[in-house]
Amino acid sequence: MIELLQAILDHDNPPQPxxxxxxxxxxxxxxxxxxxxxxxxxxxxxxxxRDLSAAIDSHSCEACPSS
Structure with a gap:
């Protein structure tokens, strides 16, 4: 899910934190x-x-508040 959101946001668009x-x-x-x-x-x-929960817990990027 997170990777899908990232791909949509990144597709031919400049980063939008x-x-x-x-x-x-x-x-x-x-x-x-x-x-x-x-x-x-x-x-x-x-x-x-369980897989989605693990992805949420382990995800980190420049847009995340915890990064």
Missing amino acids: RVQRAAHQAVVGRRGTVEMLAGDKDPAVRVAA
């Missing part, structure tokens, strides 16, 4: 949804939620 930061905050702001999906009955949904 404010837009990137807003996109990142939108993803992180849905952390509760990821946590809810991590408890889903479907194992594939749980794996996808």
